Amino acid sequence: MSSRSPACQSFSTMANEHRELTDLFTKLTEAVLRDGQGKGPVEELIEVIADRIQTHFQHEENGGYFTAIIERAPRLMSRAEQLVEQHASILEQVEMLRILVRSGVESPAWWNRIRSDLNALQLVLSQHERAEEELVKEAFGGEHAAR
Numbered sequence: 001m002s003s004r005s006p007a008c009q010s011f012s013t014m015a016n017e018h019r020e021l022t023d024l025f026t027k028l029t030e031a032v033l034r035d036g037q038g039k040g041p042v043e044e045l046i047e048v049i050a051d052r053i054q055t056h057f058q059h060e061e062n063g064g065y066f067t068a069i070i071e072r073a074p075r076l077m078s079r080a081e082q083l084v085e086q087h088a089s090i091l092e093q094v095e096m097l098r099i100l101v102r103s104g105v106e107s108p109a110w111w112n113r114i115r116s117d118l119n120a121l122q123l124v125l126s127q128h129e130r131a132e133e134e135l136v137k138e139a140f141g142g143e144h145a146a147r
C-alpha cells in the first residue's frame with residue numbers, strides 16, 4: 001500500500017485544503033446573508049480566506065500535485081500548467097473582494113456587489129478545484145482517491 005508516498009500525501013493535503021476552503025466559503029456566504037449584523041464577520045472571514053488560499057496555492061505549486069502529476073503523467077502537463085497559471089487571477093479576484101469589503105461603506109448596493117463578486121469567485125474556485133481533482137484521478141486512477 002503506497003498510502004504514505006509523497007504523491008499520496010500531497011493529494012490528501014490538497015483534498016483537505018479544498019474541504020477547508022469550501023467550509024470557509026460556506027461561512028462567508030452565511031455571514032454575507034446576515035448583512036444585518038454588519039460587515040465585521042465578513043471582513044474577518046475574507047482575511048482568513050485570502051491567507052488560506054495563498055498557502056493552498058503555494059502547497060500545490062511547491063511539491064504538491066503539480067510535480068506529482070507531471071512525473072507520473074507527462075501528457076497532462078499542459079492542463080496542470082493551465083491550472084497553476086489560473087492561481088494568479090484567482091488571487092487577484094480574492095484581493096479585489098478583500099479590498100471591496102475593507103474599504104466599502106455598507107449600503108444595499110454595496111451588499112449586492114459583495115454578494116455577486118463572492119458568487120463569481122466561488123464559481124471560479126470550485127471549477128478550479130474540481131479540475132484539479134479530476135486531473136489527479138486521471139493521472140493516478142483510484143490509487144489516490146480523495147477521502
Ligand SMILES: [Fe+2]
Binds near residue numbers: 060083087128132
Ligand atoms: Fe489550484
Ligand SMILES: [Fe+2]
Binds near residue numbers: 060129
Ligand atoms: Fe486546489
